[in-house]
Amino acid sequence: MRYRENASVDTSSVRDMRGGGGRLGGGRGLAVGGGGVGLVGLVVIVLFQLIGGGGGTGAALGGLAGLGQGEQVDNSQLRASCRDGGDANASVDCAVAADIESIQDFWSGELGGRYRPAETVYFSGSVQTGCGGATSGSGPFYCPADQLVYIDLSFFDELRQKFGAEGGLFVNAYVIAHEYGHHVQNLLGTNQQVNPGETGPTSGTVRLELQADCYAGAWANHAETVPDDSGAPLIAEISQDDVSRALDTAGRIGDDFIQKNLGNGTVNQDAFTHGSSEQRRTWFTTGYQGGSVDGCDTFATDDLG
Numbered sequence: 001m002r003y004r005e006n007a008s009v010d011t012s013s014v015r016d017m018r019g020g021g022g023r024l025g026g027g028r029g030l031a032v033g034g035g036g037v038g039l040v041g042l043v044v045i046v047l048f049q050l051i052g053g054g055g056g057t058g059a060a061l062g063g064l065a066g067l068g069q070g071e072q073v074d075n076s077q078l079r080a081s082c083r084d085g086g087d088a089n090a091s092v093d094c095a096v097a098a099d100i101e102s103i104q105d106f107w108s109g110e111l112g113g114r115y116r117p118a119e120t121v122y123f124s125g126s127v128q129t130g131c132g133g134a135t136s137g138s139g140p141f142y143c144p145a146d147q148l149v150y151i152d153l154s155f156f157d158e159l160r161q162k163f164g165a166e167g168g169l170f171v172n173a174y175v176i177a178h179e180y181g182h183h184v185q186n187l188l189g190t191n192q193q194v195n196p197g198e199t200g201p202t203s204g205t206v207r208l209e210l211q212a213d214c215y216a217g218a219w220a221n222h223a224e225t226v227p228d229d230s231g232a233p234l235i236a237e238i239s240q241d242d243v244s245r246a247l248d249t250a251g252r253i254g255d256d257f258i259q260k261n262l263g264n265g266t267v268n269q270d271a272f273t274h275g276s277s278e279q280r281r282t283w284f285t286t287g288y289q290g291g292s293v294d295g296c297d298t299f300a301t302d303d304l305g
Ligand SMILES: [Zn+2]
Pocket: 048, 049, 050, 051, 178, 179, 182, 209, 212
């Protein structure tokens, strides 16, 4: 994937909370949750991850004492270093900011006034959210309570090292687009049709996840044409190799793959939360080839692939 060299990149949808300077700046970081230990237990935790099962979610969510310190937003470095598409081609931090912009431009076009932009929090290690405390072990996720996407960008290394994925800028974009798919579901009320704890291969939980994969594919179909604020697309090219890499990743974050390779070795369909590897590939492909949001109605079919 290549970004258009001269396209200007807007980092205003990113809240950089990775620390490392600027501790006096920002101050918006603790708007949610209040940061109090003990509060976490009172929050009903419903959030939407990229991965489920026994894989990257070992140290998922819970009462993490001491969270909240140093959680200031400091976007100055990101803003200074991510100015254009050339920066996005050279830096993952900037590329993800550009992805977010392209993805939200797409959804604004699709949904018009029904779409409300959501910000993404870059964090490092652990973070306090409207859905409780989280660590990097949760993988990237969307929290409906505060309508924010959260990601520790080191997850992209984990995808390659732990999951064996090929990786690449477009794989990263697929991950982000999946999480924004959950934001769209939240705006449209789709997630409210589903019982949060439900699992299994045809469960509402799995249908939501597969729809988020399909939405990511639908964005990718339009990514080279969707205009940014200047009227030109931010993304210059998505290659066949990029798409193959995304499908490779989709196959490695399926419940069966994770259970087999990163869990206890046996596949238990009843515990599925995100769909099988094949289902995830299928629904990403459905979105990517069709380019239609309506084609992503995973609730309207008995054939989930
Ligand atoms: Zn998800």
